[in-house]
Amino acid sequence: MPELPEVETVKNELLPYVIRRQVTGLNLIWKGIAHQPPAAEFCSRLIGQTIKGITRRGKYLLFSLTGEEVLIIHLRMTGSLIVGHNSTEPPQYTRAIIHLDNNTNIFFRDPRKFGLMRLVKDENTIIGKLGPEPLDASFTPEILSQRLARRTAPIKALLCDQHLIAGIGNMYADETLFSAKINPLRSGGSLSSREISHLHQSIQKILRLAIINKGASVENYYRPDGTLGTAHFEFQVAHRLSGKSCPICGTNIERITVRNRGTYFCPHCQPEI
DNA sequence: CCCGGAACCTGAAGGC
DNA sequence: TGCCTTCAGGTTCCGG
Structure with a gap:
């Protein structure tokens, strides 16, 4: 189950593959994984944007994008983000594929379909009410x-x-x-x-x-x-x-x-x- | 506001 | 061998 240490690891290890890369395509194999906005709008708003960086808040992954939007991914219980090449066969239970301009694919694998993606202008509508980060110096x-x-x-x-x-x-x-x-x-x-x-x-x-x-x-x-x-x-x-x-x-x-x-x-x- | 329980979902594991 | 039931848990919703 991805909790803070797992999400932190995903953030750290995914970052070098995606930073400053442009999203060239999005294949929503299971449309329900695009939680907000609906699938068609999700694709049109994400494709073409460049990923500026990734941060973590609680169990949420926040991908900052050009165009002042944020892609928020939550892995819930069985989600994984796995890196592959354009020609890589998707892992079993892949629900979405993000194509990048360096011939890299990000496979969102999730057997139980609990994981979800959101595309929002203001990340605080999703993460604004979270409690303190347990590893921050301010958490005393x-x-x-x-x-x-x-x-x-x-x-x-x-x-x-x-x-x-x-x-x-x-x-x-x-x-x-x-x-x-x-x-x-x-x-x-x-x-x-x-x-x-x-x-x-x-x-x-x-x-x-x-x-x-x-x-x-x-x-x-x-x-x-x-x-x-x-x-x-x-x-x-x-x-x-x-x-x-x-x-x-x-x-x-x-x-x-x-x-x-x-x-x-x-x-x-x-x-x- | 606070608390506890159910629902969502599907593969794995165990009982018969 | 195979069907059936139960279990796993992050988040959200709902009733008290």
Whole structure:
């Protein structure tokens, strides 16, 4: 699942192929992937524009274009952007192909059709309400503390809330809470300042390590060159089946459901209350 | 505003 | 062998 470290990796590794390249064609194999505007208008507005750069905000990729428009791509759960040559056979489940003027194709592969593209004038209509970037210097323990204050929802759900903090999803929320030794069902407002400080440190440590490892390939995530990331080899609890043992204490990892999402934790290292 | 649950979607995996 | 059910989760919507 592409979360912040995976999207960051895609941004970094895709950039050299697309920067200052002109879009010469767009093949919408599955029209629904063009979410806004509709397919025909999407093509006419994108083709001919030159890509000035790529930035990331939360899990969103923002391609700045000449013509003062922004192409926003969200990979959701199973999306990948894979680079190929004009003559390359599209990977299975390719939903769109962006043709560039250097004989390069960008294949938007997405088995489950959750991913989407938008073309907008003002990116803030899409990303304006996102929470802080967890790796920015401005994201401090005090900011995290303010945002968790008086919240009664489970901390696991709050970490996955993009309006509270941007970029964390199911697997990194589990890894972060294990690292901070906090039970996923604790309410946000119940955390002590010491626990919040530890959580803040864990968020940055886990995300930075995953970026160094080029993201986690637990399901359908590929890097732009088609290879896999290695961050999942560092996982302590995420995506472990119930019954596997905690790497710290040996207790069996438990699986519970929080907000309809599979949640893995160690009941000994992350006790209730 | 806050919280929790369902819907969207389709391939993989497990049960019988 | 094959059909059926369940599971996976980022985001959005809806009801309380």
